Amino acid sequence: MSSHATSQRIAVGILAAATLLTLAIVAFILFFVLEKGLPQLSWEFLFSGPKDMGKAGGIFPAIIGTLILSLLAIGISLPLGVLTAVYLSEYTRESALTKAIRFGTDCLAGIPSIIFGLFGYVFFVTTLRMGWSLLAGALTLAMMVLPTLIRTSEEALRSVPQSWREVSLSLGATRWETVRKVVLPNALPGIVTGVMLSFGRSIGETAAVIYTAGSSFRMPRSAFDSVRTLAVHFYLLAREGLSTEKAYGTAAVLVLAVLAVNLLTYALMNRFIRRRAR
C-alpha cells in the first residue's frame, strides 16, 4: 500500500477522533448535569421561593431574576451595539479610526468576565451608588456582551448586497433611508442571532453578576433591588455546600435554558441562510 493512502487514513482518523471527542464532552456534561438535576425538577422547585438558604424550596425568584437581568442587559446593549455596527458598516470607510474601534471591541471581547464584575462593582455599585442591583448588573452584562452584538450585527449588515444599497441610493434615497428600508430589514435575522447569543451568555454569566447584582433571594421590585441569578444561586449552593441536590436541580434548569436559547438561535440562523439562498 502506498504511503499516501496511509497518511490519508491517519489524517481522517485523527479528524474523526477529534470530532467525536468534542461531541462526547458535550454529551457527557449534559448527561452528568441532567442525570443528577432532572430528578430534582418539580412544579414546586420551579415555581416557589427558596427556604432555609436554598436548602429547601424552589428557585422561582432566581429564574425571574435571571430573565429580567438578561433582558435588561440586552435592552441596554442592543441599541448601542446595532447603532455602532450601522455606523461602522454604513457610514465609515475602512480607516485608521474604524480599525481602532474594531480593535477596541475585540479587546473588550477578550476581557475575562470577572474583570467586568470588578469594574461594575467599583463603578456602578460603589461610585454611582447603585448598590447591588438589577441595574448595576444589567449595565455590567451589557458592556460584556456589547462586542458580540457589534460584531454579529456588523457581519449581518455587511452580508446585505452592496448593489441593493446602490439601487436604493440611485432611486434618490438618502443613506439613512437606505439603511432603514433596505439594509436593516435584510440584516435583521443576523442581528437576532447575535441577540440570542448574547442572551445565552447573559443567562449563564456568574462572575460579572455576583459582584454587581448581588445575591438577594427576594423578588426584585425595582431596578435598584438586588437579584440572584440561577448561575449565582448554583455557585452559592455548591460553594457553601448547602444542598448538592438543589444545586444540580438549578444547574439542570440553567443548562436547559442555555440549550433552548442555542437551539432557537440555530433555527433562526438556518432560516436566515435559507432565505438568503432563495
Place this chain on the structure above:
Amino acid sequence: MNSPKVEVRAHSKVEVRNLKVSFGGELALRGVSLDIAVNRILGVIGPAGSAKTTFLRALDRMNELKAGCRTEGKVLIDGEDIYDPSSDPVLLRRRVGMVFAMPMPLPLSIYENVVYGPRLGYAHGGERRASKAELDELVEESLSAAFLWEEVKDRLGTSGLKLSGGQQQRLCLARTLAMKPELILLDEPSSGLDPISTSKIEEALTILKERYTIVLVTNNTKQAARVADETAFFLMGELIELAPTGTIFTNPSDRRTEDYVTGRFG
C-alpha cells in the same frame, strides 16, 4: 405649433465639459466633453475598460460612492452644474434614473419595487402623499411602459426576486420610470438577457425617448445601431468620436471607430 418643438430639439439636456474621473489616483475618464440632446437616445459604445460605465455613473454622481474617487470638470443638466458644492446628490438622483447592468430588484414585492422611489419623494416632502389609487395607477403605467404589466398584473405582491432575469430587468426599468426622471441612464441593460427580453427593452426605449432623454451604454454595437440617435465611441477613457448613429456605423471619421464598429478589435 411646430416652432417650439424645434426649439426643444436644439436644446442640450446635458453638457459635459472636460470631465475627468479617477479612482485611487488612477485616471479612468480622461477629459470628456459632449452634449446630449433632449428627447434623444445617446448610445455609448467602446471596448471593455474604456470607462463607459464610469462616464454614465458620473452623470448621477454614483462614482463617488466608491472610495478614492475624484471627479473634475463640469456636468451641466439643464444648465445646472451637478458637481457644484451646493448641489445635492440625493435630489439629483431623483431627477436622473439609472438601470444597472445586472437586473437588481430590491428584496421587496413587485409593487413595492415600483413605488420605492416615488414613496421616498413623498417622504422628502417634495410632493403631497399619493393615495393608494394614485400609486396603483403609477404602478400600472410604469410596468406597462416597461412591457411587463401583462406578465405580472396578477401577482404584484410576489417578490421581485422571483421573476426571470429578463422580467427583473424590465421591473428595474419600470422602477426607474415610476420616478418620472428627466434623464434615464442605462448601463448595458441587456448584457445578461435573452434576445426576446432584449427586444422588449429596446422597444420600450424607442417609445420612451418621446418623453425622456436617454443614455444607453452598451457592449453590443448592434444594439446602439438599432436604437441610438447619436452614438459616442469611447476608447481608453477618451471620447474618440460622437456623431449621428448612421455616420458612426457607415462613415466614421476616425480610423479607430471604424476598426471597432467593423469588429476588427474589441
